[in-house]
Amino acid sequence: MMEKFLQQSMDTDEKFYRFEEQRLKIEDKRREAEHARELQMLQMLGQMLAGISSSVSQRSQSIPTSPPRRANHRSYADNFNYNAMTATLSPPIVIERSFSLHRTHTLKDMENIFQLVRNVIPPLTGKKHKGQDGRIGIVGGCREYTGAPYFAAITALKVGADLSHVFCTKDAATVIKSYSPELIVHPVLDSPNAIHEVEKWLPRLHSVVIGPGLGRDEVLLENAKGIIEKSKVKGIPIIIDADGLWLISQQPSLIQGYQRAILTPNYMEFSRLYEAMLRDPVDSSDHHGCVLRLSQAMGNLTVVQKGERDLISDGEKVLVCSHEGSSRRCGGQGDLLSGSLGVLAHWAFIAGAEKTNGQNPFLVAAFGACSLTRQSNHQAFQKFGRSMTASDMVSEVGTAFNKLFET
């Protein structure tokens, strides 16, 4: 009886995967045709620009053979130099399906990227001092939203950062402190010299996460803008989430071309950004193309489009993370993602090209953070089902991390 049931279940699986494989092949063909069309248009555009001015013509001639220049991933203090033009016209478009629905490829490709994530995790040794494995700053937290910055900051610690700072409004600070004695909370975000107060800490921070629970108050958004500008000058990796993305959709040039930034939009935030940058609505039949185009339009910075499947792109590749989570969609899950990404982005950034096998470290970090969030969700859902909350996910981060990256 049991054998028959298992056989039937395997047959059904087999049929499903065969069907999915066919569907993916058709989808790939359609995308290839679309990319060929895009390349043709880009070439025409390059020719048109060549005729406009000599300086533009020099740039457009060099573009077809050279991919966008990457920021040096080794030192935060290095000067940053990026030519936004190269992103708009960059031709090397490679779609990488890291997690296709075809079983054999799925496991192999997923495993390869997991291995890269494992490579960048710093070893725990007796030789380090406090702070060396990560000092992360979260900019957000106002009267309405105190949970979001807490979730991001505590997740950063649970992933393995040594210190987690929250820069929030005065109102929010006591509340956030009361959630956790582990967090360092600065009640400065609505003070008259907020930017300066945060800037003082920047030399000691390895990455900043801007936006969880920031709200949309004009003064707070203006202060967040100043903090982004100061962080850019210092070359610090910046993760922008939630209301930080609202700010970027109003003023994309604030982060455009800064390749040490990672944007983590949910469905709504992605649509807003896409429309602001591409002047077109999102094409719901081509999610890969949309995330690729948004990343290119932003100057090849890393974009993580969260959803049923997370799509991660740096304008050259698209990674897909469909690691099993659950159907429970309680608020706060994106905050866990941005907090864990703060740490992983720092680790991947300093790890060096040999550890990431030459891959963009921020793609590797984003894949790690998405998988970890989904795994935490999965484990918490197994225990609590419909009553699961973001706090339950936070409790699972440690075991989820061990399961994915340390076994």
Ligand SMILES: NC(=O)C1=CN([C@@H]2O[C@H](COP(=O)(O)OP(=O)(O)OC[C@H]3O[C@@H](n4cnc5c(N)ncnc54)[C@H](OP(=O)(O)O)[C@@H]3O)[C@@H](O)[C@H]2O)[C@@H](O)CC1
């Ligand atoms: N405990 C706390 O403190 C928490 C605080 N948080 C903080 O809240 C702040 C605001 O963040 P946000 O994401 O709610 O704002 P926003 O972008 O306006 O989106 C809302 C609109 O988008 C829509 N919508 C969303 N997803 C969609 C989808 N997949 N598909 C389709 N539609 C979708 C949805 O539409 P609706 O379903 O209501 O019609 C809704 O209208 C921010 O600071 C954040 O950090 C949270 O982190 C949670 C925990």
Ligand SMILES: Nc1ncnc2c1ncn2[C@@H]1O[C@H](COP(=O)(O)OP(=O)(O)OP(=O)(O)O)[C@@H](O)[C@H]1O
């Ligand atoms: N339909 C889905 N199925 C499975 N996982 C999902 C689904 N939608 C989102 N997720 C996962 O949940 C996490 C957070 O995504 P979500 O879209 O909820 O972010 P958010 O709206 O910014 O969250 P927050 O409530 O913190 O603001 C991501 O890791 C994403 O992969």
